[in-house]
Amino acid sequence: MNMSTNAYREDQWDVLRPHITRLYFDESRPLRDVVQTIRDKYGFDATPRMYKYRLQKWGLDKKFKEKEVAQMVLLKQQRDAAGKKTKFLIQGKTIDWDLVERYLHRRPDLQTRIRAGMIAMGDTIPGLVCRSPSPDRVRHASPVLQHSDEMLRLLKGYYESTFGLDTASRRSSVSASTDLAISIRCFRQLDQARIMITSENMKVGFGFLNKSLDDLRHLVRMQDPTLLFYLFDVALAFDPSHRELARAVLRHTHDIVIVTLGHSHPLVRLLRRLSHLQGEDRYDVIVTILEGVVGTFKQFGSNDRVLKRLNCHYFLLLDYLGLYGKRANPSFPEMDANSIDDVGVAYLARFVDRLISNEDPEEAELKLAMVLTWVQAPVNLQHPSWPELQLSYYRLRLHTHLARGQWDESSRWFEKLLAHSGKYSLTC
Structure with missing residues (x-):
């Protein structure tokens, strides 16, 4: 039985938010289709008016606002004059400039005011991002591969000295399960922090995040074979939806590893390099390194249980980054x-x-x-x-x-x- 539309709580909207976002914002479906699809699939019988309120609250209104268009036009004029190409994103979605021009065609009054200098550059608009488009992969792969190759050499030396084949004690450390319950708790809490913060439930989300980072300190001391994967998981937990928070968490993770392992440790150097990379470049380096680490442990002849753990984490990270099926196509073990x-x-x-x-x-x-x-x-x-x-x-x-x-x-x-x-x- 469907609930009364007046009875829907904040947490019920939050559960459906990813599905609504995908249909309305990512797939550009009309609102009436979204309402009907969600009603048919989940028995969620909210009114279109309620959807409009939620979409506006979530910053997912597809219609351009005058301030957004004016800001984009002025920024593009500045960058065109400097010979720079420009790409705009609103709430993480790339804007087709043809749509902006259509808006201006419908609003000749706005065009006139912009040309007459009657509208000045305003304050930063939440959710609006302006940047240069990424060069194609052929042109930008070289420096990224340089980062990857250099870090793989460093990490291979670290793994050989810590988990390699030279002594029986080091081989046994690969399959050690010491305090794995803490790692399970750490990432259950990280997942919940991600859910809460993505749903704008900041107080609860930061509570989970702080507990997860406390456990991370213990994992760093353990130096489990999957530690690097865990560090990537923490560093990417809020990227790209909350970029500032993602940067802050990456810096904090970097500091945790420094305190525990020292400034010259390969993992510290890797996190420092990652902090200077952005977007696709960062993802490319991470995926290349993960592939290299899995290959290294295969060379070590590690037991199936450790390799399965590495492959599980590799698959889940690719899926979270949206690169599964694009950058690589592993299967969940x-x-x-x-x-x-x-x-x-x-x-x-x-x-x-x-x-x-x-x-x-x-x-x-x-x-x-x-x-x-x-x-x-x-x-x-x-x-x-x-x-x-x-x-x-x-x-x-x-x-x-x-x-x-x-x-x-x-x-x-x-x-x-x-x-x-x-x-x-x-x-x-």
């Missing part, structure tokens, strides 16, 4: 319900979360059943990671029912989530 360990379950839970967000409910249910098998097994009930993974299962069940618009079931799983988090003193 196959998991065996009878032999999966706690870290594998944690990665599987993150994969299920992506499947739900990407609207693949059938595959999500299959993978979620494997998570349930692990948390219900009596042998795992005393495992240090069990409380965190049981919490993840409840959260994914809640997410599943919310995505389907099943509000009664959502409430039931939310109560379970709260009860479990209270019993084990976990933040949810």
Whole structure:
């Protein structure tokens, strides 16, 4: 049964926000189509007027505003005079200049005022970004590859000395599982920080983020084989939706590694280099390095469990960056319900979360059943990671029912989530 349109809460809108954004802003669907699609798919019966209010609040109104157009025209005139090419983005979406010209054609009064100098450059408009378009890959790949090649050489030396084949003790360190429960907690909280902050729930989001960064310090001291992947995960958690926050988190991560490992450590130098790269260049370096790290551990003859962890993290990072299928096309490693360990379950839970967000409910249910098998097994009930993974299962069940618009079931799983988090003193 559909709920009264007056009953929709902020958190219910937040759950559907990614789907509404994709349909309305990314796919440029008419509002009436968006309203109908969301109603049919999720039983969410809000009115078009409510949608308009939310879209404006989220900064997703597709219609140009006079101030935006005037600012873009003036900026483009300045840059044209300096011989610079110009690209504009609003809320992260590239603006087709033909659409701006059509707007001006409909508004000759605005054109006249701009030409007469009656409109001056205003203050920065939130969500409006002006920059030079990225050169094509043939022209800009060389300096990026220089960064990548140099860092891969440094990292290979680090991995050989720390996890290489020269001593049995170092080989055993590759498969060590010390304090992995902390890594599971760290990135469950990072995922929740990302969700909350993306939904503009800043207070709760920063609470999760601070707890996650506290755990990151411990992971740096552990120097697990997947540490570099975790550092990338933290550094990219809020890029590109909150670029200033992403830069601040990258700097903070850099400082954590310096304090623990010292200024000359290869991971410190890598993070410092990344802080000077932006956009596609940063992503290219990261993906190239991740591929190189996976290849290095294959050369070491690392056990299957470690390689599976590396490949899981590699897949999830590519998917988050939107590069899966473009930059590379790995598959999420196959998991065996009878032999999966706690870290594998944690990665599987993150994969299920992506499947739900990407609207693949059938595959999500299959993978979620494997998570349930692990948390219900009596042998795992005393495992240090069990409380965190049981919490993840409840959260994914809640997410599943919310995505389907099943509000009664959502409430039931939310109560379970709260009860479990209270019993084990976990933040949810």
